[in-house]
Amino acid sequence: MRLPLIAAVTLLARTTLAVFADEAFKVDYHLALIGEPSDASLFHQPNPSSRASLIYSVSEEGVLGAVNPRDGTLVWRQVLSLEATARNTSFLRAGEGQDVVISGLGSQVAAWSAADGRQIWSVDLGSQLADVEILELSDGKETPGPKDALALSTTEKNAAVSRIDGATGTIKWQYPLDGGDAPYQVSASATEVYAVVLHKTMMGYIKLKVISLDPVTGHKKDEYVLSSDNELATPDSIISVGANSASPIIAWTDSAYSVLKVNVIGTKATSTFSIEKHNGHAVTSIKLHAPYHVNCLSHFLVHYETSDAHWAEVFHIDPKQSKVEKAYSLPKISGKGAFSTSTSDANVYFTRVTRDQVVTVSSASHGVLGRWAVEDYGVAGGTGEVTEPLRSVSDVSIKGETVSAVRSAVLLSTGDWVLLRDGMPIWSRPEMLASVVAASFVAPAEAEALVHELEAEAHSNPLQAYIHRVIRHLHDLQKLPVVLPSLPQRMMQGFLGTNEDEDVASDTFGFHQIVACATKNGRLVALDAANLSKILWNRQVADLKSEQTWQPIVSSPKGGVIEVKSRAAAGTQYNASSGEQLLSILPIDVELDAAAKPVQYTMRESTLEATMDGNAAWHFSPMDGERIVSLVPRPVNDPVASIGKVLGDRRVLYKYLDPNLALLVTAKDTARSATFYVLNTVSGAVLHSSSHVGVDLSAPISSIMSENWFAYSLTAEASDDSPKGHQLVVGELFESLVADDRGPLEVTANYSSIQTSTDPFTLTQTYQIPEAISKMAVTRTRQGITSRQLLAVLPDSHAVVGLPYAVLDPRRPANRDPTKTEQLEGLVRYAPVIDLDPKWYLNHKREVIGLRDVVTSPALIESTSLVFAYGLDVFGTRLSPSFSFDILGADFNKFQMLATVAALAVATFAVAPLVARKQVNRRWQFL
Amino acid sequence: MLNLWSAALLICASLASAARLSVSIPASPPLLPNPATLPSSTHAVLIGPPGIRYDVPIKRDSTFTFPDLAEASYLLTIYSRDHFFPPLRVDVEKATGESQSQTIQAWQTFRGNEWTHKGAHYGSGKGELQVSVQPSMPKNFYQERGGFSVFSFLKSPMILMALVSGAMIFGMPYLMENMDPDTKAEFEEMQKKGPLTGSQGAGAQMQNFDFASWMAGGKGADTEGGASGGGGGGGGAKRR
Known part of the structure; x- marks a missing residue:
């Protein structure tokens, strides 16, 4: 019964599938993110002649980005490095009046064109960077053009101060540092370069050693050790400060945060200030904020934080006597706050962002220059959560003596990056989504309820089903008064095509599913899969210490419920639409769970072990020297509409369908080979295996298993029988390769994988593809009638492509043209190269960077599959692999239809009198 | 995985004596009149033997520089958002004879062909090579919908048939009227003999079929309808 339909569907899929120009940017959505900005953020004018500035930031994900304020x-x-951690401090510097920004991350210092982001130069110093600065000499000896950079590199072998030419990136001089000391910071005053290194004493304490260098030659001029007594135990209690002020400083505290010591680099005296305690709460963190320009006043701000409040003190440096004095302090305010420094000519301004206000003060006096109330940051948070500002960077406009406007880009505790202009949120970027580690679709509760009711009707006897249905419709009638008034509006919207902003509640086609994303920082964020402009909710679900990581598994056990499981803890469930934690955790139906998976398998030290009812069932250990790269099982919910493939002559090839198939990839590093096994996870039998040699094991190997086929991709070296490049292998399992024959399974109504072992017949085909695939996924629809598309992430082209299965079909005839029947089936001649047509790019013109995974979900209508890709960027769209056969798409022209009906109506009315007259005349002629 | 790459990079950097490859993208109208318009995400990837991979972003002067290449055979691919570039094969070979620097050569290569199958020679150099690569094709992402156009509407066979029959219905009476009486008589004679037209023709019966009376009385009504049918298509002409 279904076979003709499937044949029709496959025939439909034959034509090219592409993103339609009118649907692009409407159906799909994309967030081009950079990640939560680190302290290395600044406002800078990319074009020195214009006043317009951009916000530059190196994020915690290791991405350098420029954002229009x-x-x-x-x-x-x-992308500087996609595996930046908190340990890898990043640096970002911009010379005043220059069109260049200089970044430092890992061991690489690079200069980028500030306006368009093209690289100017990049230097690899061979070891971890400790500091990067721009050398701003003001003695008239500097060369015109870009200013030079100073870099301080660490590790015993390569520790050195390097001066890098600003125009070409060549190293002008390098001053090697002694092995025993840990380089900490490099600073430049107008005349000298200082390197601060940490010297470990015999007692285990740290002494600060300052080495001053000649900026032109790089020769050592002086070296001295600061008397830091014995209070410095770890480098953590040093509060470093930006170096390019007229009087560069270094400050440190003892481990109990009771005294603050400040030294103006270049002098030997230290000033000591005691830190007062507030309400018995100990100070938990101290930060220093100072201007970065040589010509600015030497004022700086010290930001103290306790667990429940924060305050700040402003200090002035007398450059002539190198004396540090406390000028004034800013009052204590509860909650967290963020301070930022801005300059205008020589004046320095500090902007303070708290929970509910933005305050700007001059560094010279404590008078408030501007105060704006922040009513709402305009971001979604968890219930009862107070949104706190964490970091900020500000741009102050000065008119005469007053502050006319302040723009602050603030990172909030929710992970949103918000720009406040005079206290008003102008835009927000959901940067927490750049660190999504797991995501899952959640079926809406309402739709799920309807599905259950329909199922109940389908499975009861006709009379009961009828009564059930009538009752359901009577219930539905109660909604009529609500629906009726909105009906004309909805019809109008539907007619004009403006009803795109449907919300999750009124979702007819199942496009508005909720996507739950768990981020690296332990937050759970819920999005609407069809409308990304609004985040539904965002809450902290795991309390992670810094440096702590978690591997959450997000799933949706039933409609409207999200379950987050971590490796350590049991699952916690949340309401998908509100984010509230479900207190009464429903006991997991153990029996059902066990029934679904009688055989459990786990990976233990590079072997797979399976147990059945608690007893060992089988184990798979790879051959000598091989390691398991990945294991991809067939998706749990993988509906298949047809058990066979219809051939052109109406005969059938039976698919080898087994819910327990899995594709296992092993690699042997010494032999550079990769082996792919198709396993039956119940019996442990190897159904198919293939091995490839000359494989680049550092390149991504991606694999997928769905229905009765698998696919994997790899990068291989040139050999006698295969060229160098990337390969995509597709294999399909059949019960028998003879049409209309089910092989040994024919006679059995039921069979067990354990008792009978029937080997499938496997067809494989290898294709050359132009680039590597880092991750694969497959589209999913409700019944599995729609043909499938293989979704592949292309990290080099920054794209996700949807490959129609017809292109990959291993049954494409090789070395001959397809016969008549094969043509009827839609098979085309095998070609060794699949060019990834840009029309297959789901993201079309958008560039999607750093994708980690792609998840798919069926919509309520059969033709459509929802796609959500996450990683650094978030990208989503919906796909109709066999075209939208059950929904009127954008290609349905309502005006044309109405015009046709109208024309027919007019024609009918115009012709009616003619016909009537003719009939009357005819009667008169003969009667 | 990146770690491995960077480790491999470091090893290569330390082993190799510098062979330097720089690839420039010249202005190539009409495809790419100004290479400065290429997005900053444009990058070039050089894949060597397993584990060796160099990835460099485009520079301000629209070049890619690989400063330090070990001796191997590489596949060079340039990825850009809006254009395709031809893949190149780059070979860095050991220094021969007294010269200290390595030989570096570049050819075009073809996907799906043997690695030894080389295309156009892009250049060769001692220790340093500069090649320029032009884009081969723009990327076309979008499929245009077959929108509504009057011409394609008129071209469809259904509409053509409708138009022709419409012309026949409205134009025939005038044609008949303008015919001289002899031809007219002859034509009418011909029509009566035709199987479809004429008083007993299927066409006439169909046209004069009285649905209402058939519903009411069945057989009798049908004959009445048939009898009343005078001359089918010719009826109109007779009347005048």
Whole structure:
């Protein structure tokens, strides 16, 4: 019964599948993110002649990006390293009046064109960077053009101060540092370069050693050790400060945060200030904020934080006597606060962002220059959560003596990056989504309820089902008064095609599913899969210490419920639409769970072990020297509409369908080989295996298993029989390769994988593809009638492509043209190369960077599959692999239809009198 | 995985004596009149033997520089958002004879062909090579819908048939009227003989079928309808 339909569907899929120009940017959505900005953020004018500035930031994800402060759009970004951790401090510097920004991350210092993000130069210093600065000499000896950079590199072998030419990136001089000391910071005053190194004493304490260098030659001029007594135990209690002020400083505290010591680098005296305790709460963190320009006043701000409040003190440095004096303090305010420094000519301004206000003061006096109340940050938070500002960077406009406007880009505790202009949120970027580690679709509760009711009707006897249905419709009638008034509006919207902003509640086609994303920082964020402009909710679900990581598993056990499982803890469930934690955790139906998976398998030290009812069932250990790369089982919910493939002559090839198939990938590093096994996870039998040699094991190997086929991709070296490049292998399992024959399974109504072992017949085909695939997924629809598309993430082209299965079909005839029947089936001649047509790019013109995974979910209508890809960027769309056969798409022209009906009506009315007259005349002629 | 790459990079960097490859993208109208318009995400990837991979972003002067290449055979691919570039094969070979620097050569290569199958020679150099690569094709992401156009509407066979029959219905009476009486008589004679037209023709019966009376009385009504049918298509002409 279904076979003709499937044949029709497959025939439909034959034509090219592409993103339609009118649907692009409407159906799909994309967040071009950079990640939560680190302290290395600044406002800078990319074009020195214009006053317009951009916000530059190196994020905690290791991405350098420029954001337009007007609307929050990303101007450009460069991925410096996608595995940056909190340990890898990043640096970002911009010389005043220059069109260059200089970044430092890992061991690499690079200069980027500030306007368009193209690289100017990049230097690898061979070891971890401790500091990067721009050398701003003001003695008239500096060369015109870009200013030089100073870099301080660490590790015993390569520790050195390097001066890098600003125009070419060549190293002008390098001063090697002694092995025993840990380089900490490099600073430059107008005349000298200082390197601060940490010297470990015999007692285990740290002494600060300052080495001053000649900026032109790089020769050592002086070296001295600061008397830090014995209070410095770890480098953590040093509060470093930006170096390019007229009087560079270094400050440190003891481990109990009771005294603050400040030294103006270049002098030997230290000033000591005691830190007062507030309400018995100990100070938990101290930060220093100082201007970065040589010509600015030497004022700085010290930001103290306790667990429940924060305050700040402003200090002045007398450059002539190198004396540090406390000028004034800013009052204590409860909650967290963020301070930022801005300069205008020589004046320095500090902007303080707290929970509910923005205050700007001058560094010279404590008078408030501007105060704006922040009513609402305009971001979604968890219930009862107070949104706190964490970091900020500000741009102050000065008119005469007063502050006319302040723009502050604030990172909030929710992970949103918000721009406040005079206390008003202008835009927000959900940067926490750049660190999504797990995501899952959640079926809406309402839709799920309807599905259950329909199922109940389908499975009861006709009379009961009828009564059930009538009762359901009577219940539905109660909603009529609500629906009726909105009906004309909805019809109008539907007619004009403006009803795109449907919300999750009124979702007819199942496009508005909730996507739950768990982020690296332990937050759970819920999005609407069809409308990303609004985040539904965002709450902290795991309390992670810094440096602590978690591997959450997000799933949806039933409609409207999200379950987050971590490796350590049991699952916690949340309401998908509100984010509230479900207190009464429903006991997991053990019996059902066990029935679904009688055989459990786990990976233990590179072997797979399976147990059945608690007893060992089988184990798979790879051959000598091999390691398991990945294991991809067939998806749990993988509906298959047809058990066979219809051939052109109406005969059938039976698919080898087994819910327990899995594709296992092992690699042997010494032999550079990779082996792919198709396993039956119940019996442990190897159904198919293939091995490839000359494989680049550092390149991504991706694999997927669905229905009765598998696919994997790898990068291989040139050999006698295969060229160098990337390969995509597709294999399909059949019960028998003879049409209309089910092989040994024919006679059995039921069979067990354990008792009977029937080997499938496997067809495989290898294709050359132009680039590597880092991750694969497959589209999913409700019944599995729609043909499938293989979704592949292309990290080099920054794209996700949807490959129609017809292109990959291993049954494409090789070395001959397809016969008549094969043509009827839609098979085309095998070609060794699949060019990834840009029309297959789901993301079309958008560039999707750093994708980790792609998840798919069926919509309520059969034709459509929802796609959600996450990683650094978030990208989503919906796909109709066999075209939208059950929904009127954008190609349905309502005006044309109405015009046709109208024309027919007019024609009918115009012709009716003619016909009537003719009939009357005819009667008169003969009667 | 990146760690491995960077480790491999470091090893290569330390082993190799510098062979330097720089690839420039010249202005190539009409495809790419100004290479400065290429997005900053444009990058070039050089894949060597397993484990060796160099990835460099585009520079301000629209070049890619690989400063330090070990001796191997590489596949060079340039990825850009809006254009395709041809893949190149780059070979860095050991220094021969007294020269200290390595030989570096570049050819075009073809996907799906043997690695030894080389295309156009892009250049060769001692220790340093500069090649320029032009984009081969723009990327076309979008499929246009077959929108509504009057011409394609008129071209469809259904509409053509409708138009022709419409012309026949409205144009025939005038044609008949303008015919001289002899031809007219002859034509009418011909029509009566035709199987479809004429008083006993299927066409006439169909046209004069009285649905209402058939519903009411069945057989009798049908004959009445048939009898009343005078001359089918010719009826109109007779009347005048």
